[in-house]
Amino acid sequence: xxxxxxxxxxxxxxxxxxxxxxxxxxxxxxxxxxxxxxxxxxxxxxxxxxxxxxxxxxxxxxxxxxxxxxxxxxxxxxxxxxxxxxxxxxxxxxxxxxxxxxxxxxxxxxxxxxxxxxxxxxxxxxxxxxxxxxxxxxxxxxxxxxxxxxxxxxxxxxxxxxxxxxxxxxxxxxxxxxxxxxxxxxxxxxxxxxxxxxxxxxxxxxxxxxxxxxxxxxxxxxxxxxxxxxxxxxxxxxxxxxxxxxxxxxxxxxxxxxxxxxxxxxxxxxxxxxxxxxxxxxxxxxxxxxxxxxxxxxxxxxxxxxxxxxxxxxxxxxxxxxxxxxxxxxxxxxxxxxxxxxxxxxxxxxxxxxxxxxxxx
Amino acid sequence: xxxxxxxxxxxxxxxxxxxxxxxxxxxxxxxxxxxxxxxxxxxxxxxxxxxxxxxxxxxxxxxxxxxxxxxxxxxxxxxxxxxxxxxxxxxxxxxxxxxxxxxxxxxxxxxxxxxxxxxxxxxxxxxxxxxxxxxxxxxxxxxxxxxxxxxxxxxxxxxxxxxxxxxxxxxxxxxxxxxxxxxxxxxxxxxxxxxxxxxxxxxxxxxxx
Numbered sequence: 181x182x183x184x185x186x187x188x189x190x191x192x193x194x195x196x197x198x199x200x201x202x203x204x205x206x207x208x209x210x211x212x213x214x215x216x217x218x219x220x221x222x223x224x225x226x227x228x229x230x231x232x233x234x235x236x237x238x239x240x241x242x243x244x245x246x247x248x249x250x251x252x253x254x255x256x257x258x259x260x261x262x263x264x265x266x267x268x269x270x271x272x273x274x275x276x277x278x279x280x281x282x283x284x285x286x287x288x289x290x291x292x293x294x295x296x297x298x299x300x301x302x303x304x305x306x307x308x309x310x311x312x313x314x315x316x317x318x319x320x321x322x323x324x325x326x327x328x329x330x331x332x333x334x335x336x337x338x339x340x341x342x343x344x345x346x347x348x349x350x351x352x353x354x355x356x357x358x359x360x361x362x363x364x365x366x367x368x369x370x371x372x373x374x375x376x377x378x379x380x381x382x383x384x385x386x387x388x389x390x391x392x393x394x395x396x397x398x399x400x401x402x403x404x405x406x407x408x409x410x411x412x413x414x415x416x417x418x419x420x421x422x423x424x425x426x427x428x429x430x431x432x433x434x435x436x437x438x439x440x441x442x443x444x445x446x447x448x449x450x451x452x453x454x455x456x457x458x459x460x461x462x463x464x465x466x467x468x469x470x471x472x473x474x475x476x477x478x479x480x481x482x483x484x485x486x487x488x489x490x491x492x493x494x495x496x497x498x499x500x501x502x503x504x505x506x507x508x509x510x511x512x513x514x515x516x517x518x519x520x521x522x523x524x525x526x527x528x529x530x531x532x533x534x535x536x537x538x539x540x541x
Numbered sequence: 542x543x544x545x546x547x548x549x550x551x552x553x554x555x556x557x558x559x560x561x562x563x564x565x566x567x568x569x570x571x572x573x574x575x576x577x578x579x580x581x582x583x584x585x586x587x588x589x590x591x592x593x594x595x596x597x598x599x600x601x602x603x604x605x606x607x608x609x610x611x612x613x614x615x616x617x618x619x620x621x622x623x624x625x626x627x628x629x630x631x632x633x634x635x636x637x638x639x640x641x642x643x644x645x646x647x648x649x650x651x652x653x654x655x656x657x658x659x660x661x662x663x664x665x666x667x668x669x670x671x672x673x674x675x676x677x678x679x680x681x682x683x684x685x686x687x688x689x690x691x692x693x694x695x696x697x698x699x700x701x702x703x704x705x706x707x708x709x710x711x712x713x714x715x716x717x718x719x720x721x722x723x724x725x726x727x728x729x730x731x732x733x734x735x736x737x738x739x740x741x742x743x744x745x746x747x748x749x750x
Contacts, residue, residue, distance in 0.1 A: 324732050357731075358627040380735070427626070427728075445733045448606020449624070 192290065192477040196272055198318040199292045199475060203270035206311060208294050211269040213254050219244040221253055228253065228434045228460060233278035235286055249277040252457070252472060255295050256464055263298035263468050270294040293454070293474035297461065300469035302405075305438065305456070306412030308471050312442060312452055313413075313421040315475050320483075322445035325452070326425030327383070330435050332402035333376070333426060336394060340366040340373055353377070355429050376426045383410040386424035402437075409438070434460040440473070444483070451479050491532030493519040498540040499526055510540055544734050546589050546741065549603060549611035551596035555634040555722055559612040560591070562631075566744040588737065600625060600725065609730035610738060615720045616699060620660045626731050628742050629724035631749060635701075637716045638663060642688050642695035644712040649694075657687030658697040667697070667717050685709050 186194060200210070219236050226232060228250070235247040248254060251271050259267055272292045278284055294311060296304055309327070316323035337350050346365055350373065353361040357377050363370045375393045379386055387406055394403070406424070413419040428441045435455045442452030454473020461470045494514050498507050507523060514521040522532050523540075548563070550556040550573075560573055570584035573591050583590045594602055594611075600623040602608040616638055618627065638660065648654055657678040658664045668675045678693050685705055687693040699720060700706065700713050724745060726738055 322733070326732070356625070356627045360630040361627070423732075443729045443732050445729075448604070448727055448729050450729070 190481065191483060192480045195319050195475075195477045195480055196290070196292055199315055199477075200270065200272055202311065202314055202318060203294050206268075206307065208268045208270040211255055211271045211295075213248070213251070213258075213271070213273060215247060216245045217248050217254055217257075219246040221257060222246055222249060225253055225434075225460070225463070227431055229277070231278040233284065233286060235276050247276040248273075249275055251275060251291060251293070251474070252295060252460070256297065256461055256466065256470065259297050259466065259468075261466065263466075266296055266298035266300070266304055268294070268296050289476065290478045291474050292477060293472060295470060295472035297466075297470040298468050300456070300458075300471050302408050302412060305409055305471060306416060308454070308473065309409070309413060309422070309438075309440065310416040310418045312440065312454060312473050313418040315473075316421070316442045316444060316452060319451075319480060320444045320446070323421060323442060325422050325440050325442040326428040327406075327422050327438060327440040328424070328426040328428040329402045329406060329437065330430060330432055330439050330455070331437055332394070332399050333429060334432055335396070335398040335402070336372055336376060339396065339398070340369045342366060351429060351432070355427050357427050380425050381423055383413065383419055383422050383424055390424065405438070430455050434463075437471075442473075442475075447479055447483055449479070451476055490535050491520075492522040492534050494521045494536045494538055495531060495534035496521055496523040496538045496540055497526050497528070498523060502540055507540055510538075514538070544588070544737055545583075545585075546610060546734060546737050547608045548589055548591045549594050549599045549608035550591055551599050551612055551614070552593045553596060555596070555614070556593065556612060558633055559631065559722065562745060562748055563589070563591075566741075566748050568741070603725050603727050606727050606730060608727070609734055610724065610726045610741065612722055613725055615718070615723055616660065616663070618723060618725070619718065620662050622662070623725075624728065625725040626728055627723050627725050628738075629746060629749075631722040631724055631745070633749075634722040635720070636699050637719045638697065639700045639713040639717060640667075640695050640697055640715050641685075641700065641706050641711050641713045644707070644710050647714070652694075654695065655693040656695055656697055657684055657693035659684060660697055663717065664697045685711060 222229060222234055234249050236244055239245050251273055255269060270293065274288050275291050276286055276288055278286060296308055312325055333354065337347050342350050342365065350362060350365050353365065354373065354377050359374050359377055362373045362377060366373060372393055379389060387403065387410060390403060410419060413422060428439055430439045435457050436459050437456030439455030441450040444451055452473055452475045456471045458469040461468050496511060511521055511523050524531060550560055568587050568589045570582050570587065570589055570591055572582045581590060581592045596614060597617050599611040599613040600617050600621055603611040603625050604623045614634060642648060654673055654675045655678060656664055656675050657680050659681060661677050661679050664677055678687065680687060684696045684698045687696055688711060689709060703713055706712055731738055
């Protein structure tokens with residue numbers, strides 16, 4: 181009987197394999213990195229990180245290092261200094277940072293993703309979005325990616341006369357679809373932002389709607405970009421996964437242009453997040469654009485596993501005086517029937533869960 | 542296909558008032574208000590499933606997807622920084638977050654201000670903006686007693702009518718932020734049960750405005 185060698189893998193581990201295979205098919209090269217980086221790198225770009233909690237330690241020469249809380253920064257830092265065309269990489273790494281809000285403990289978080297640095301043209305953007313859509317589809321048929329445009333958001337926020345703290349409050353209100361707070365913040369000038377907050381739908385229809393909401397010069401370029409991108413996504417056959425949704429947003433200091441978040445039905449928070457981050461790349465002195473995304477397979481751990489299965493089919497417990505080669509024969513016999521078997525001495529206190537118990541005397 | 546909406550209600554008067562609204566706009570589930578030992582109440586016909594939660598936990602249930610939507614005070618949202626959609630201001634349970642202290646006095650501005658509160662995050666942020674050095678004393682209840690026993694100089698707490706404060710010879714000094722109940726939704730659930738949640742928002746909004 182042929183063994184399915186992926187059978188022992190957990191849902192998240194299987195997803196990682198599928199994703200790696202997907203990115204390889206589009207010519208992305210695996211990026212391998214060290215577990216730690218100079219702390220300085222993160223200190224300089226603190227607000228780019230999802231959490232400020234970082235594990236640091238000193239190396240034997242007294243240099244302050246950090247267990248990497250983020251991968252994009254390292255890839256950008258180590259990218260070729262002069263890129264002609266595009267530099268495409270993917271990664272499958274663990275990062276170390278604090279968990280969700282209110283949880284201060286440092287966690288090891290699995291992250292898989294791609295980065296495309298260099299001349300980011302329309303095709304490249306379309307390809308990255310297509311890979312994002314297919315990443316989610318490889319996990320579940322029922323997925324949605326919300327896409328928005330940071331350039332357009334910041335144009336409308338400044339058009340409403342907001343800056344500094346009130347601008348970031350408006351950004352937060354937009355992200356929370358909090359229309360009443362937008363109204364408080366901008367008074368009579370809140371109409372466009374209110375409409376933007378509630379705008380939601382398939383790309384082609386929603387873009388038509390968007391054109392009616394904002395018609396100023398500063399928005400035109402962003403809308404044209406979204407329109408062209410929609411055409412590419414239709415050509416790739418992936419447009420149906422996307423919706424226009426301006427509650428998707430990212431830090432304006434690092435992200436510009438399109439930004440997106442992916443959801444899977446049955447998982448309570450986003451499992452994919454990405455966008456255009458030229459501003460970050462420029463900060464490191466590189467003359468290039470960049471776009472990328474990350475998938476968080478950890479979240480899949482509890483997804484769609486159905487009834488919890490047993491660790492093994494058969495638990496074989498043997499007496500301490502039993503003959504080792506007889507035990508071996510018994511194990512192989514059970515195994516040859518295509519069953520998972522675990523053999524343990526009688527007194528073991530760390531037994532796996534099992535369907536059937538077999539005693540061997 | 543219509544999908545069930547899971548609703549987290551805050552235990553207490555606010556939750557009961559909120560449920561009345563749900564009932565009036567067609568999401569009734571009579572068992573909810575009955576005194577029983579049941580924890581979860583379902584009305585398949587109306588497509589809703591309710592459960593009662595400690596008011597300060599509602600946002601967590603929603604953020605983590607155990608409830609699709611919920612009713613929660615703005616104070617809880619500000620304190621916890623929960624990642625949820627805040628779809629409506631229900632304009633119920635109105636009150637304010639305020640700094641209060643002994644009536645007729647103001648704390649010495651040269652000393653570190655001792656502040657007793659349940660809301661440490663809101664407090665820290667507020668005084669940071671003012672550039673005031675503070676010492677936060679985290680309490681879980683009966684905050685008003687702290688300045689009376691000289692445990693703190695002031696308190697940061699929710700003030701509704703101010704009656705408890707005045708009875709204890711305290712008074713509100715300044716308002717930090719007005720508070721009211723909000724209708725919140727889980728960000729993923731909103732996408733996959735969008736029609737159902739939007740219909741609910743529309744009906745509530747018609748009812749309260």
